[in-house]
Amino acid sequence: REEIGKLQWLIPEIDEMLGGGVETQSITEVYGEFGSGKSQITHQLAVNVQLQAENGGLHGRCIFIDTEDTFRPERIDEMVRGLDDEVIDSELEYRDIEGSAGDDEAMEALVDDVLAKIHVAKAFNSNHQILLAEKSLEIAKEHEDDDYPVRLLCVDSLTAHFRAEYVGRGELANRQQKLNKHLHSLDRVGNLYNAAVVVTNQVQSNPDAFFGDPTKPIGGNILGHKSTFRMYLKKSKGNKRIVKLVDAPNLADGESVMRVENAGIKP
Ligand code: ADP
Numbered sequence: 001r002e003e004i005g006k007l008q009w010l011i012p013e014i015d016e017m018l019g020g021g022v023e024t025q026s027i028t029e030v031y032g033e034f035g036s037g038k039s040q041i042t043h044q045l046a047v048n049v050q051l052q053a054e055n056g057g058l059h060g061r062c063i064f065i066d067t068e069d070t071f072r073p074e075r076i077d078e079m080v081r082g083l084d085d086e087v088i089d090s091e092l093e094y095r096d097i098e099g100s101a102g103d104d105e106a107m108e109a110l111v112d113d114v115l116a117k118i119h120v121a122k123a124f125n126s127n128h129q130i131l132l133a134e135k136s137l138e139i140a141k142e143h144e145d146d147d148y149p150v151r152l153l154c155v156d157s158l159t160a161h162f163r164a165e166y167v168g169r170g171e172l173a174n175r176q177q178k179l180n181k182h183l184h185s186l187d188r189v190g191n192l193y194n195a196a197v198v199v200t201n202q203v204q205s206n207p208d209a210f211f212g213d214p215t216k217p218i219g220g221n222i223l224g225h226k227s228t229f230r231m232y233l234k235k236s237k238g239n240k241r242i243v244k245l246v247d248a249p250n251l252a253d254g255e256s257v258m259r260v261e262n263a264g265i266k267p
Contacts, residue, residue, distance in 0.1 A: 001025075002194040005151065007049050008056030009041070009258070011267045015056075017245050017254040018229070024058070024151065024196045027187060029158070029223055031201040032233030037241050037260050038200040039070045041233075042154040044265045045198055046118050047079045049152040052094060055087045060151025060195070061117040061143060063136045067129055067157050071120050077111045082263025117148055126161040126178060133185040140193040151195050153186060158199035158223075183223065199223075205234070 006021035015021050022028050022045065030038050046064055051057025064071055083091075088101035088110065095113050099106025119139055123129035133155075140150040159179070166175030190197040201223065223230075228249065234242040239260045245253055259266050 005058045005194060005196070007045060007058050007152065007196050009044065009265065010048055010056050011256070011258050011265065013256040013267065014243055014258060017243075017251070017256050018248075019251055021056070022196045022198060023229070024194045025190050026228040027183065027190065027197045027199060027223075028229040028231065029199050029201055030231050030233060031203050033205055033235065034202060036233040036235050037258070037265065038202070038233060039156055040075075040260050040265055042156045042198060042200060043072070043075050044079055045152055045196075046154060047076060047083070047114060047264070049196070050091075050114055050117055050148065051083075051087060052090065055090060058151040058196075059148065061119065061146075061148045062152040062154060063119045063121070063139055063150055063189075065121050065123055065129060065132050065136070065153070065155045067123045067155070067160050069122065070156055071122075073115055076115055076118065078262055079264040080111045080114050081107060082261070082266075123161065126165050126182075129155070129161055130178065130182045130185070133182055133189070136189050137185070137192070140189050140195065144193065150189070150193055153189050153195050153197045155186065155197075155199040157202055158182075159201045179223075 005024040007024070008015045008021040030041055032038055042064070046062040048056060049058050049060050049062050052059050085101040092099060092106055092110055095110065097106050097109045097113065121132045121135070123132050136153055143149050162175050162179050166172070186197050186199070189195055230246040230248070232244040232246055234244070236242050241258050241260060243256045243258055245251060247253065
């Protein structure tokens with residue numbers, strides 16, 4: 001078994017809360033309301049995972065299973081340009097691209113190279129999504145001895161198709177069974193290829209909660225113990241977001257802040 005890798009958000013407070021970053025060989029669930037920034041995080045991690053270790057990355061590529069047509073190459077472009085100049089310069093050098101940060105041609109070449117290392121697959125329904133997770137194993141195997149092995153598997157959104165297709169009480173057990181099977185194959189990619197698995201899950205907060213915590217989402221913990229790390233995102237003023245770590249083994253529950261900016265997610 002390979003040593004567990006830590007993929008940084010490049011937000012010091014959050015990386016510290018996570019004990020260094022998002023872990024490989026684990027499933028991390030990012031959940032929150034619509035617009036809370038779940039997709040922003042998956043896009044940012046798809047960029048960060050490619051960075052060299054000294055810059056917070058895992059020097060790997062990303063498989064991105066896109067279920068709601070939310071993947072935006074333009075957003076990756078903005079986030080690459082939004083990296084620190086020193087990070088950009090070292091990536092350019094490593095990738096044999098001539099020029100430096102801010103140099104138009106070099107930046108375009110860097111963005112293209114980053115995009116080429118994100119394998120986007122659109123899932124049209126839950127069965128297709130399950131199939132794509134199984135195919136991810138093959139992609140990971142193909143790149144196992146590559147300069148950039150698969151180090152991140154994102155599923156954005158994990159649950160949307162399942163929620164839409166399995167409606168009503170009678171379908172709950174069926175839905176759960178399919179979802180468990182899907183999570184199992186995602187987990188296999190993570191464990192066999194030392195990749196981080198990051199999934200998103202849209203939930204509504206519960207403003208009417210009379211007892212208990214009104215920030216505890218409706219629609220609950222359908223992943224159960226399958227996700228090792230659960231992170232709850234909550235909208236705050238403007239572009240500010242509260243990021244909570246919930247019930248992580250060996251880590252204290254914590255709360256941090258991030259901002260969604262044009263340059264990416266930032267402290
Ligand atoms: P979710 O996936 O949780 O539904 P998103 O990740 O799509 O939410 O986040 C949407 C938020 O990100 C919005 O507040 C939006 O203003 C912000 N956002 C999206 N793109 C940009 C951008 N290019 N520059 C700044 N903010 C952006």
